[in-house]
Amino acid sequence: MWSGGFWGDPGVEGATYSCRYYVDYGFESSRETFSSIMIPNTVREYRFEKHSYKSRFFPDARWIATIDRAIKAGLLIKCLHENCLIASEDQFFNIEINIMTPKRRLKSGEADSIKIEIIPVRGLERLDYVSEDLLASIESPSIALPGDHYSGRIVVYPLKEISCTVRGYIELDKNMASLGKRGYCIDRVKRGIRRSNLIIENSYIESPPMSLWSSGFRSVDAIGFNMDRELYEIPDVVIEVCDGKHVIRRSFSIQPEALELLKKIPGRMRGRLYQKYIYDNPYVEGEYRDTVALHDIYLYISRTPKLRKILNIEVTDVRPVESILDKIRRYVEIKNIASIVEDIARDLSNKVKIFNVNPLDILFLYILMRDYTYIDLMNKIYRNIADHWYREDLIGYYTAIHGGGGASRLVHWVLALDLIDRYLDH
Secondary structure (H helix, E strand, O other): OOOOOOOOOOOOOHHHHHEEEEEEOOOOOOOOOOOHHHOOOOOEEEEOOOOOOOEEEEOOOOEEEEEEOOOOEEEEEEEOOOOOEEEEEEOOOOEEEEEEOOOOOOOOOOOOOOOEEEEEEEOOOOOOEEOOOEEEEEEOOOEEOOOOEEEEEEEEEEOOOEEEEEEEEEEEEEOHHHHHHHOOOOOOOOOEEEEEEEEEOOOEEEEOOOOOEEEEEEEEEEOOOOOOOHHHEEEEEEEEEOOOOEEEEEEOEEOOOHHHHHHOOOHHHHHHHHHHHHHOOHHHHOOOOHHHOOHHHHHHHOOOOOHHHHHOOOHHHOOOOHHHHHHHHHHHHHOOHHHHHHHHHHOOOOHHHHHHOOHHHHHHHHHHHOOHHHHHHHHHHHHHHHHHHHOOOOHHHHHHHHHHHHHHHHHHHHHHHHHOHHHOOO
16 A cells, blocks of 8 residues: 555665654643643644654544555544554554553453544545544645745545535744743743634535545735744644634744755755655654754755865875874873774774764874774774664764764764775775
8 A cells, every 4th residue: 555665675765755644642732831742732744764663652642544645545543432542653664553542450241442443545645634524634835934925725535515615824823832842941921822814715615525625725924934923933724614613723834044945955956855855844744843844954955075175185195293293192192092992993893982982083093103904993983883874773873973072073073084085985
């Protein structure tokens, strides 16, 4: 059923980029609290991450849907039990969904069961609303670009015959949870909700059961961003069907720098990366981590400078004057670097040691000794770290870079790798 979902080859992108699951958390969050845990109050989307074995637990979930966005098909699983627990797990090739009830003791002769309903979903690339009468989705960008009008479409899949009006608006919610998520320390925020109307292309729905209906929408006003207003708000698209009987909501994020980032992407790549990073942003759609929503696109456009090309020099060409060599010898002696490096060379399986070593220290030893063993050791450490990256086992490395050395540690690695680039086993 899933595009590429049953293939183990990492080069098969279908499972990673096409498969999603959508969960109704089962509760309306309180945004009066400073806790960012309470932020999600709309249905959340999670990508299927192949090879990750990632699991998530939803203790009050009402339903979960798995959808292949490439073919717009999937399954909706509704829990009809009064108390329902849902757990999802990204298996090696597919998604596993577990439906449970809280543990209880049964007396002799008693029985317990879980009643669920499974509904095929067709024609929807996502799912934001489920009721007895209809299923619905709001197809629009995860991130809004200030200065542009926000647009998308509402798609309804009726389970029963439906005939009524449709209206919509953008609701901007100023609240404590937004501030808590951003890390600000403010004692009190007066809750405030304001609205901006949407233009609905077709404001009346009349459709028989199982017949897809859709309508485009567009904000009346261009999206704005002010540090004293939108920064503290969580925006939702709200579509009301049948005079508010059905209220479909979807959160999105306003990112003021997104437009400037897109301008830095080559024109031939802009459309694809807009789709990947702006239209369908996993940070916004999942746990609503909009403070890091642009992290991946920043990584894409940020190219580490090739210091070797700037300096036009290899490590084998580095010939410091005697006064600099004296300082290097003194540094190596004080830090006991030779002993540390020898210890690492004896046991390259110790990832804590290889993650925490300063690679420039090894190159200092080479400069002093002119011993290619140190360059070979650097190559082995680099390959070891790359292997951990492929296995997604880099927590120690990130602790060393961000927790221990910060940006300077990263610069050390960049300089060291550039200086021995010709010797690396790429």
